[in-house]
Each structure stands twice: as structure tokens, then as C-alpha cells.
Amino acid sequence: MKVTIDNHPPTLEEFITLRAKVGWGDTPLQLAKSALDNSFYHVVARNDDTLIGMARIVGDGAMFFYIQDLAVEPEYQNKGIGNLLMKRLESYLSTVASTGATIGLLSAKGQEDFYSRYGYVGRTGSPLGLGMCKFV
Template sequence: MEYKVEYSAPALDEFTNLRAQAKWQNPDDKTLKASIENSLFWVAVYHIDKLIGTGRIIGDGAMYFYIQDVIVAPSYQKQGIGHLVMTHIEDYLSNTCSNGATIALLSARGKESFYTQYGYVKRDGDVLGLGMCKFIK
């Protein structure tokens, strides 16, 4: 299959649809639109004109970078789309990050090995402590 890669945010409706396909909750449109617009970098993968994969970088653009919304439509999983997304993300990071920068992500349970192949380490609490998050409702 032939895929088209774009380095821009997808349309709001495309992105909410992809998130829903992945069984991710969508916040209200205003919040999601602001989040989309405030990203540092986007990768959007299309098959024909259908959004099938995304990934983006958020952060301060200097010291801290966070990989977010690496999503592949269920019917396109196990076809290399996630690797395609991560390859473009890693290219961006290698050209943007200075020595001492920190790149972080949250992995879905059971998907850690996908990210370890790109050099990410699981925070098991031994050396780096455990990651934490807070959800606002």
C-alpha cells in the first residue's frame, strides 16, 4: 500500500474519529482544537484520503519534548504505520533536541517494546522513579 505522510495537524474531525477508533476519549472540540494547534510537530499518515495514523510532539521546544497521540487505526495496525510515524518523530527529535534534552512518553500497557526499539527505557522505579499523571475532570 502507498501512504502519504504530512507534517501538519489533521483536521479536527479526522483526529477525533481516529481517537474514537482507538477507543480513546475525546475532550470537547475547543480543548482538542487548542491542543492540536499548540503542538510542536505533527506526523499524519493517510491512505488515499483517510487519516490512518498520527503522532505528535508537545513540550517547550528546548529542554522537554513529549511524544503524544501515536495512534494507528485498528484496521491498519501491524502494517508498519506505527514505525513510519515513529521514524518521522525520531528524525524531528534528532534534528531539534540539544544535548541534555529529555524526551518522554506514556506507553499503553503491553506496548512498551514498541518504544524500546527507539531507545526509550521503561521507568520501573529502580533508577528514574515511576512516572505519574493526573487527569482533570
């Protein structure tokens, strides 16, 4: 396996396909296009020319950054691909997130330990509350 990491976004088809393969459902083409176009940082992992992982960062680029869609093709999970993606994200964030910025993410259930390795902590409810989200 020859894995390469780069900062180009996945194609629309790759994005839609990988999201479906990891169980995130079907993403309409126009919604996928808007999501990719409005992300300000992308990282992908490829085995030769085949997309095997991706992640992106959304937010305002100053105070709030949000790690979104960190996904690894199921057959490549638990092989260090997610770590490669996170290291690239963290490297980028170290250059753009100034003191006082917030970096957030929603962890898939059972993946909290993965993100804790990079300094992310669960919100316990004190002092900031547990956090909330709304799915449309």
C-alpha cells in the same frame, strides 16, 4: 495501499475520530483545537486522502519533548504505520533535541516493546522514580 506521511496536523474532525476509534474516548471540539494548536510538531499517515495514523510532539521545544497521541486506525495496525510515524518523529527530534534534553511518552499497556525499539526505556524506580501522571 498507498501510504503517505506528512507534517500537517489532522483536521479537528479527523483528530477526534481517530482518538475515539483507538479507544481514547470523546474529545470535545474546543479541547481538540487547543491541543492541535499548541503542538509544535505533527506527523500524519494517510491512505490516499484518508487519515490512518497520527502523532504529535508537545513540550517546551528545548529541554522537554513529549510524544503524544501516536495512534493508528485499528484496521491498519500491525502494518508498519506506527513505525513510519515514529521514524519521522525520531528524525525530527534528532534535529531539535540537544544533549541534556528529555524525550518522554506514556506507552499504552502492551506497547512498551514497540517504543523500546527506538531507545525508550521504562522507568524502574531507580534512580528517578517510576514517574507519575494525573488524568483530569
